[in-house]
Amino acid sequence: MAVTLGEEIALLSLDDESGAAKERSSAGWAVAGGALLELAMAERVSVAEGGLAVVDTSPTGTALLDGRLELLREWTARRSPRKVTDWLTKDQSKAVAATVESLCGRGLVTEERSRVLGLFPVRRYPEADGSVERELRARLESVVLDGAEPDARTGGLVALLHAAKLHRIAFPGVDRARVEPRMAEIAEGQWAGDGVREAIRNTQAAMVAVTAATVAVVLS
Numbered sequence: 001m002a003v004t005l006g007e008e009i010a011l012l013s014l015d016d017e018s019g020a021a022k023e024r025s026s027a028g029w030a031v032a033g034g035a036l037l038e039l040a041m042a043e044r045v046s047v048a049e050g051g052l053a054v055v056d057t058s059p060t061g062t063a064l065l066d067g068r069l070e071l072l073r074e075w076t077a078r079r080s081p082r083k084v085t086d087w088l089t090k091d092q093s094k095a096v097a098a099t100v101e102s103l104c105g106r107g108l109v110t111e112e113r114s115r116v117l118g119l120f121p122v123r124r125y126p127e128a129d130g131s132v133e134r135e136l137r138a139r140l141e142s143v144v145l146d147g148a149e150p151d152a153r154t155g156g157l158v159a160l161l162h163a164a165k166l167h168r169i170a171f172p173g174v175d176r177a178r179v180e181p182r183m184a185e186i187a188e189g190q191w192a193g194d195g196v197r198e199a200i201r202n203t204q205a206a207m208v209a210v211t212a213a214t215v216a217v218v219l220s
Contacts, residue, residue, distance in 0.1 A: 005034035019124030040199035
């Protein structure tokens with residue numbers, strides 16, 4: 001079962017038993033960044049010098065990505081300048097909602113609804129089928145802990161996790177000092193072609209910027 005980069009990040013961030021989201025804000029930016037990076041890797045969008053452009057509107061064949069592509073097409077048609085940070089800020093919550101809905105549709109998580117204090121609605125997404133996440137974690141361990149050469153998708157995933165500082169959800173129980181240098185090395189993108197490497201660099205920079213801005217608002 002092929003899943004998107006955003007879905008992989010969402011799976012890592014959701015607690016298997018309770019379905020609660022861990023590191024919700026940072027994971028949310030990474031999910032949105034994952035959709036954008038995957039569209040860049042599929043040569044549907046260009047992510048360069050902090051800007052965005054749709055270069056091919058043909059469907060990818062993945063409903064989740066095609067939904068983001070259509071929204072991007074509409075957004076870039078009426079917006080100038082088209083900054084990556086602006087898109088991520090606009091799309092973050094919608095991308096997360098669409099991604100979790102897709103995971104439910106795939107049968108990987110299930111939705112549970114409840115109310116806190118009988119008033120405030122809460123939705124959680126415990127694991128329904130752990131096979132995809134187990135394969136995902138094994139793949140991450142292979143390239144980060146064991147030093148295997150990443151393929152394009154795994155390299156892109158590691159770059160996103162590193163930019164969002166999601167080391168703990170990717171490698172729970174592993175000392176960050178053990179994984180961070182290798183993740184930084186992979187995030188440099190030497191395994192990727194020039195266009196993908198630039199897309200990774202720009203997506204990472206945008207994620208760092210929006211995450212920092214969110215933290216600043218929370219602390220102000």
